[in-house]
Amino acid sequence: MNEKKSIPVLYSRREECCGCTACYAICPRGAISMMPDEEGFKYPQIDKKKCIGCGMCIKTCPIKNAKRNSRID
Numbered sequence: 001m002n003e004k005k006s007i008p009v010l011y012s013r014r015e016e017c018c019g020c021t022a023c024y025a026i027c028p029r030g031a032i033s034m035m036p037d038e039e040g041f042k043y044p045q046i047d048k049k050k051c052i053g054c055g056m057c058i059k060t061c062p063i064k065n066a067k068r069n070s071r072i073d
């Protein structure tokens with residue numbers, strides 16, 4: 001029972017997530033839920049049982065891609 005699948009880390013600090021829900025919207029498995037924190041801001045949470053490790057959520061995240069896409073001609 002040593003299931004190896006790479007569950008992505010959507011953010012490790014809250015500053016790394018703006019709660020845009022893009023990851024939630026794109027997940028083909030419906031594995032992401034937006035959960036409110038104590039201040040009512042919603043952050044994505046991955047259900048590890050549903051996630052297949054496809055990486056779509058990471059690819060679509062504007063914050064993670066901001067660094068890569070910061071050069072717009």
Ligand code: SF4
Nearest residue numbers: 027051052054055057
């Ligand atoms: S890796 Fe794929 S299945 Fe897992 S949470 Fe992200 S989009 Fe959903």
Ligand code: SF4
Nearest residue numbers: 017018020021023061
């Ligand atoms: S796509 Fe990125 S910024 Fe948007 S809710 Fe998901 S982790 Fe947060």
